[in-house]
Amino acid sequence: MGKTKIKIDYSVCGDGNKIDPRECAICMKVCEPALFLLHQSLEKFENDNHYDPQIWRITPVYLSLCTHCMNCVEGCPEKAITVSW
Amino acid sequence: MCDHCLKHGTAGKWYLNARNYTTEVLDDINIDEDFLKEFLLEQYKTFESMQVRKLAGFSAVGLGYKIKIPIIGRITKYFAEKMLHSEKSKFNPFQAEGHIGQVVPLDDAIAILENCVDENTIIMKYCMCRFQTRAEKEACCINFGIMSDIIDKLPRFIPEPEDSKYRLTKEEAIEKFTEFNQKGYIGTIWYGAYPYINNLCACKTPECAGFGPRLNFGIKSIFMAEYLVENNPDNCQGCKRCITMCQFGAINFNEDTKRSEIDHSKCYGCGVCVYACRFDALSIIDRQVIPTLAGKY
Ligand code: SF4
Ligand code: SF4
Ligand code: SF4
Ligand code: SF4
Ligand code: SF4
Numbered sequence: 001m002g003k004t005k006i007k008i009d010y011s012v013c014g015d016g017n018k019i020d021p022r023e024c025a026i027c028m029k030v031c032e033p034a035l036f037l038l039h040q041s042l043e044k045f046e047n048d049n050h051y052d053p054q055i056w057r058i059t060p061v062y063l064s065l066c067t068h069c070m071n072c073v074e075g076c077p078e079k080a081i082t083v084s085w
Numbered sequence: 086m087c088d089h090c091l092k093h094g095t096a097g098k099w100y101l102n103a104r105n106y107t108t109e110v111l112d113d114i115n116i117d118e119d120f121l122k123e124f125l126l127e128q129y130k131t132f133e134s135m136q137v138r139k140l141a142g143f144s145a146v147g148l149g150y151k152i153k154i155p156i157i158g159r160i161t162k163y164f165a166e167k168m169l170h171s172e173k174s175k176f177n178p179f180q181a182e183g184h185i186g187q188v189v190p191l192d193d194a195i196a197i198l199e200n201c202v203d204e205n206t207i208i209m210k211y212c213m214c215r216f217q218t219r220a221e222k223e224a225c226c227i228n229f230g231i232m233s234d235i236i237d238k239l240p241r242f243i244p245e246p247e248d249s250k251y252r253l254t255k256e257e258a259i260e261k262f263t264e265f266n267q268k269g270y271i272g273t274i275w276y277g278a279y280p281y282i283n284n285l286c287a288c289k290t291p292e293c294a295g296f297g298p299r300l301n302f303g304i305k306s307i308f309m310a311e312y313l314v315e316n317n318p319d320n321c322q323g324c325k326r327c328i329t330m331c332q333f334g335a336i337n338f339n340e341d342t343k344r345s346e347i348d349h350s351k352c353y354g355c356g357v358c359v360y361a362c363r364f365d366a367l368s369i370i371d372r373q374v375i376p377t378l379a380g381k382y
Binding site: 022034037051062 | 130131133134136137138145146147148149150216217218219220221291292297301
């Protein structure tokens with residue numbers, strides 16, 4: 001089995017876009033191994049370790065724990081998650 | 086007895102040495118209180134992003150795969166353990182440096198609260214791990230010492246008024262912790278940062294970032310308790326309640342004897358099962374009495 005890849009469409013969810021993941025968080029709650037991490041987005045600020053306390057996103061961290069149950073893909077109201085392997 | 090106890094313990098346990106809860110220990114590593122306050126404030130402001138920040142080119146993203154790559158795997162593991170066990174005084178607030186902990190059963194947690202902690206500094210804050218993995222706010226992290234001076238600058242960790250009051254007396258803290266233990270949460274005591282102790286947590290797996298690396302990838306991010314649990318088959322009624330409560334899969338059901346059996350190699354010694362058993366069949370024993378597991382934390 002290949003490595004799991006999980007992609008979140010940040011143009012829809014997180015980074016200050018349409019959905020604030022702190023409010024939705026469905027994917028985080030339905031993932032049995034709890035591999036999604038909710039954190040302040042560092043994208044624009046990576047170099048100097050700055051961040052905006054109000055801008056959050058979700059990163060799938062422990063990819064190898066994914067059971068391919070597809071709960072997150074099916075549960076996401078914005079169809080913003082893809083899981084492949 | 087682990088290295089930490091030899092160096093920092095009284096009565097054999099590093100976390101029962103009251104000095105490790107005072108800022109006096111900071112002299113040992115030549116830093117002062119203000120420095121540690123700044124460090125903790127920076128760290129907590131952006132706590133959740135620690136795992137996605139890169140350290141020496143690595144972050145925790147995809148860690149399970151990295152560890153399987155022969156050489157990279159060993160290097161990743163080496164760096165992760167080195168950072169968590171760090172004893173140096175120049176911290177990077179963006180990594181969990183010197184943030185290592187150990188499982189403590191209820192009695193030791195009570196002893197900590199009774200004998201080691203300064204009553205005027207006990208606070209209870211939201212668990213970061215449950216928030217960062219489930220977006221849930223649950224107040225179950227008991228902190229003390231310096232944390233009580235900086236918590237007001239970290240309003241998002243302060244429980245909402247309807248949830249609970251967040252400055253606790255010793256009695257209230259003991260009562261809360263006992264409640265957590267009965268719910269099945271694992272007691273853990275943490276350096277933050279080494280050699281200063283400031284966290285008594287009530288953890289849940291798989292959410293807890295402290296247990297994750299160890300349970301999933303064998304990185305020693307947390308030590309097992311000084312204890313193990315033993316089953317008295319004469320009392321055990323085979324009700325399996327303990328099996329449901331154990332978060333480590335350390336209890337098996339023996340179909341022949343219709344009794345539960347503890348797998349000592351997996352037991353973290355959290356004691357959760359002891360309080361779950363209604364038939365007084367389980368008891369906590371010192372890890373040292375089982376020769377093959379003595380010293381295996
Ligand atoms: S497919 Fe299942 S296990 Fe994998 S990330 Fe989604 S919810 Fe989690
Ligand atoms: S379920 Fe979809 S929209 Fe909701 S937080 Fe997860 S990725 Fe964002
Ligand atoms: S260590 Fe335990 S209680 Fe503390 S923040 Fe993590 S899960 Fe929560
Ligand atoms: S809870 Fe007690 S009585 Fe029930 S199976 Fe476990 S040890 Fe036996
Ligand atoms: S068997 Fe060990 S790890 Fe499991 S609940 Fe009991 S003490 Fe904790």
